[in-house]
Amino acid sequence: MRMLEMTLAALDLLVLIYFFVIGKSTSSRKTTNMLIGAGLLTFPVLQLLLEGYRWQLIPLYFVTLILLASILLRLFRPVPIFKKRRILRYISGLALSGLVILSAVLAAALPVMDLPKPDGADAVGTVTFDWTDGNREETLTADPGDKRELIVQIWYPAEKSSGEPQFLFPQDPQIFHNYISAFAEGLHLPAFALDYWKYARSHSFQDAPVLPSPKPYPLVIISHGLGTSRMLHASQAENLASHGYIVAAIDHTYSTAATAFSDGRITGFTTELSAEDIYDKARVIGEIWTQDVEFVLNQLDSLNAGRIESDFTGKIDMNNTGIMGHSFGGATAYNAAYTIGKIKAGINMDGTLIDLDRDQLNKPFMFLQSDDSANMAEALDDPAVPEEIRGRISKELKIARHVIERGGQSIHIKGTAHFNFTDLQFYSPLIKYLGMTGSIDGYRGAYLVNRYVLDFFDKYLKGGAGELINRPHADDPEIDFQKL
Known part of the structure; x- marks a missing residue:
């Protein structure tokens, strides 16, 4: 309260x-x-x-x-x-x-959300862009002339500001109502039940000037899970930005719970997946999301080059770009790291991989695993698990072993469940009783995720030592380095 x-x-x-x-x-x-x-x-x-x-x-x-x-x-x-x-x-x-x-x-x-404060030295600014890919048809709508349109929010190191941090959700009353209505529909709740979200604040400042730096800031892309939102990764983005990163989180249109566009339009979740063709459809959606990442990288390159007017000209280190994602977004992070040459390193937070038949990835990569994901290998010896599923698990474990052999990591954070890798755990303590988060304290879990994500990107995008990801630490007993 x-x-x-x-x-x-x-x-x-x-x-x-x-x-x-x-x-x-x-x-x-x-x-x-x-x-x-x-x-x-x-x-x-x-x-x-x-x-x-x-x-x-x-x-x-x-x-x-x-x-x-x-x-x-x-x-x-x-x-x-x-x-x-x-x-x-x-x-x-x-x-x-x-x-x-x-x-x-x-x-x-059902509290007013209190996101973890960034623990870096820099203040955090944020700005949101509405970008349309004129070269790509929107295949998730029936309109043949529709082009792929994305909302991308950027967090960055900013000059100190004396104002109030911005609200997490849109403040225009009608846009906010339509936005939470789309969220509520997915949760089978009346819209008024989420009305209190309008009071939730972030720890970033809208349109604050980018903090001057003698060299550009490394870039990290964030891809959310299927049916969620970039909003569920605000605290992760803010923490990275406070440590000297530019972070761009994508709302993958029609695959979010809700996306609010600059003209007030709201789209919800209309991506169709069924049990009969889930893997085929997942590959199609995964390819769309990977193309989203590539398009956003091109737009960020235009920002950096000054082809799009902004405060980011010359301030983004496009040669040191990483990607991270949760769930389906984690699988997208792996696919993007594999297919997009600009990406140097990536992190998959508790996501099942989509395309398992490619050659092995030869870039630094890290898997962060919940309790259920860490125990995935046990299904290989369970005759009750369908053979097709066991085959996919075997392939996925082979990929993870290769990542480890190449110097990457597969880290199990004990006590976590799937949504401990998002900000959903701060929306209500009831989330834990629904089995969506694990036994670990939400703020402790978020601290560990942020700590190891930062150390990974510091090593591969800033040339750091990687002190945390190289070996176990007594201060973090929840961290289990998997050998597979």
Whole structure:
């Protein structure tokens, strides 16, 4: 809960104790009642003005109004109209206390997100581009004249700013409503359930000037998972940017939960995958995403060369480019590293590979594995697993072994599940009970992911020593270097 929310809930509980426990003679304590009334009026107004309304607090607002009305009655009608029985007074007090507790539980279970702060020395700026690839037909829509259009958000080292960090989600009321409606539809929720997302802030500053540097900054591309969003990798992007990287995260249109374009249009998830042809369709979608990466790299090259007007001219080190992705985006990172010569190194965060029949990758690469992925080899000896699946697992393990032999890594972070490699773990503690995140504390898990991602890119894009990824460390007992 936010500070004023907690204050209001505590005030209501104290007033309930005053009314229903201290009891009888309170109606004669005019000064005390006036002070309580002032508090019950002031704190809700401050909370609404400074923090903003959210639906989780409706029971709390209701209790506050009831208590305020009761105080006014005490002040202006000091003699009760009728005398309540003690049992009714206690039932009323318990019911109202229950509503306060209900609000507190809802607010804690569905909190305003608090992303981890970047731990680098640099402030972080961000800017978003809406780019259309005029040379590529959009194959995920029925419109034959449609071209592939992408939203790309860039984070970068920035000059210090005295303003407020930008909000995480669009702030235009209509765009925001349409945006969360698309997200909510995928989650089978009413749109109002996600309305409180509008209060979530990042740790980056919109359009802040790029921090001057004697040499350009290395570049990292981020590719999200199927049906999620670039928004789920904001904290990873911010952390890298705070350590001297330019980071570009792509929304792969029609494969996100929602994408908001610069003209207010919203697209949702319309990518069709079925169990019957999942591998064939996955290859097609994977190729589209890999082409997205290549197009974005060309656009970033144009930014750097000054062909597109921006503050990035001469500030992107296109010769030191890496890529990372989660889930399907992790598979895309592997494909892009394999097919795009500009990419020097890549990271796959808990993603199953798509194309398993290529020659081996001969670039630095790292796999970050959840508990389930780390135990994948066990399926090879399980007769209940279909032969086709066991064959794919065998090929995937062979690829991972080759990566390790070439100096790369396959690292299992103990206690993690699939979405511990995204910011989804900060959206609600309930995520853990749905099995989407593991037993590890979310902030600890994010710290470890950021720590090893940074060390990997520092080694291969900045010429660092790679102190973390070269060997186990006692400070990180959750890290397991896999031999496969």
